Amino acid sequence: MAPAICSRNPFVSTRAEPAKSLTLAEKQWYHKLIFNGVEGELTTEKKALIFDVQRYSVHDGPGIRTLVFFKGCPLRCKWCQNPESISKQREIAFFSNKCIGCGECAKACPKGAITFEGPGRINRSLCDRCGKCTETCYAEALVTVGKEYAVSDLLDVVERDRPFYRQSGGGVTVSGGEPTAQFSFLLDFLKAAKAADLHTVMETCGSCAWSKLEQLLPYLDLIHFDLKIIDAKAHRRHTGAGNRSILTNARKLVESSANMVFRVPLVPGMTATSENVLDIIDLLSEFEHDRIHLLPYHKMGESKLERIDSTLEPLNLEPLSDEDVAAIKVQFEAAGISVLIGGG
Ligand code: SF4
Ligand code: SF4
Structure with a gap:
C-alpha cells in the first residue's frame, strides 16, 4: 500500500550529533563555494532551523533519499501532518507517555513555566523556549523541536548516504514546513548540493514570491508542488491563506x-470534493500537464497537536475508502493525467 499524505517524521530528539564530520578542508571548500570565493570565518555561514532530517526515504522523489524538514510555513492547513513545522520558532514538545513525574524539569525552568496540572507540562504563556527543561529530562518526555544547521553541517549529514543515492538514483529532498520560508539558506544549500553533484528535490506549497522560486530553479532537479484547493475562498477557509500566488507560481513553473509533479492531498470535504477535483483536472488540462500524485488523508499527524499545544484542532475525519480514492484516480486518468497514489 502506498503511503498516505505523509508519515514522515515523528518529533525527534535534537540531541543526536552527526556520526561523521566533514574535514576542515571540505568545510572550507563548501564555505568558499557558498560565499562565491570570498574568504571568511565558518561561523559567518547562514543557518536554518530544521526540525527533522530523515534518512532512507523512498517516497519523496526518486531512489533512496534524505529528507530535510525546514521549520516555518505561510499556510496553516487544517489537515497538516507536520503541525510542528508551522511555527518558524523552536518549540518544546511534551510526550506525556514518557513522563515519569520526577519533577526535574520544574527545578530547571527559570520561568516557572512547568505545570503538573492538566494534560500538558508547560504553561506556554510563561515559557520562552530556552530548552533548559529538555536538558534535564532524562526520560526524553520534553524535547526541543528545531535545531540550527549551517549549510556545511547539513551537507555533512546528507553526504553520509551518498553510496545509497548512487546505487538508487536518489539524493536530497528539502521539505517542511515550507523550505522557501528560509529562502536565503535554502538557496545556498541547494547551490552547495548541486556543486557536490547531489540530486535535489523540493517539496513546496508554492506560496512564495516568484522571484525566489526563479532563483532556485537552476539548482532543483525536480519540484513536488502541492495543489490543494482551486476556489480562493475555500482555500483561505481551509489553509488560512489565499492561493493567488500559488496558482501564479504553478503556471509560471509550467511555462x-x-x-x-503536482501533488493533491485528498482530505474528505475539503480538497476531495467533486468540485475541487474537477477544478484541478481543468487546471492541469489547461497546463497540458499529464501527471499527478494523490495523497490520501490520514490522522497520524493529529496526535502531534497536543504535544506542542497547537491551536489547530484535530480533524478526526474518516479517511476516504480505497474505492473513493480509486474513483478519483479514474477521473484524472479519463482526462489523460497519469496518477500515482502516495508519494514517489
Ligand atoms: S523532567 Fe521529564 S520525566 Fe521528569 S517530570 Fe519533567 S517531563 Fe516528566
Ligand atoms: S523551555 Fe525553558 S522556559 Fe520553557 S518550560 Fe522549559 S525550561 Fe521553562
Missing part, C-alpha cells in the same frame, strides 16, 4: 518547463 518555464520546470521538471515538476
Whole structure:
C-alpha cells in the first residue's frame, strides 16, 4: 500500500550529533563555494532551523533519499501532518507517555513555566523556549523541536548516504514546513548540493514570491508542488491563506518547463470534493500537464497537536475508502493525467 499524505517524521530528539564530520578542508571548500570565493570565518555561514532530517526515504522523489524538514510555513492547513513545522520558532514538545513525574524539569525552568496540572507540562504563556527543561529530562518526555544547521553541517549529514543515492538514483529532498520560508539558506544549500553533484528535490506549497522560486530553479532537479484547493475562498477557509500566488507560481513553473509533479492531498470535504477535483483536472488540462500524485488523508499527524499545544484542532475525519480514492484516480486518468497514489 502506498503511503498516505505523509508519515514522515515523528518529533525527534535534537540531541543526536552527526556520526561523521566533514574535514576542515571540505568545510572550507563548501564555505568558499557558498560565499562565491570570498574568504571568511565558518561561523559567518547562514543557518536554518530544521526540525527533522530523515534518512532512507523512498517516497519523496526518486531512489533512496534524505529528507530535510525546514521549520516555518505561510499556510496553516487544517489537515497538516507536520503541525510542528508551522511555527518558524523552536518549540518544546511534551510526550506525556514518557513522563515519569520526577519533577526535574520544574527545578530547571527559570520561568516557572512547568505545570503538573492538566494534560500538558508547560504553561506556554510563561515559557520562552530556552530548552533548559529538555536538558534535564532524562526520560526524553520534553524535547526541543528545531535545531540550527549551517549549510556545511547539513551537507555533512546528507553526504553520509551518498553510496545509497548512487546505487538508487536518489539524493536530497528539502521539505517542511515550507523550505522557501528560509529562502536565503535554502538557496545556498541547494547551490552547495548541486556543486557536490547531489540530486535535489523540493517539496513546496508554492506560496512564495516568484522571484525566489526563479532563483532556485537552476539548482532543483525536480519540484513536488502541492495543489490543494482551486476556489480562493475555500482555500483561505481551509489553509488560512489565499492561493493567488500559488496558482501564479504553478503556471509560471509550467511555462518555464520546470521538471515538476503536482501533488493533491485528498482530505474528505475539503480538497476531495467533486468540485475541487474537477477544478484541478481543468487546471492541469489547461497546463497540458499529464501527471499527478494523490495523497490520501490520514490522522497520524493529529496526535502531534497536543504535544506542542497547537491551536489547530484535530480533524478526526474518516479517511476516504480505497474505492473513493480509486474513483478519483479514474477521473484524472479519463482526462489523460497519469496518477500515482502516495508519494514517489
Ligand atoms: S523532567 Fe521529564 S520525566 Fe521528569 S517530570 Fe519533567 S517531563 Fe516528566
Ligand atoms: S523551555 Fe525553558 S522556559 Fe520553557 S518550560 Fe522549559 S525550561 Fe521553562
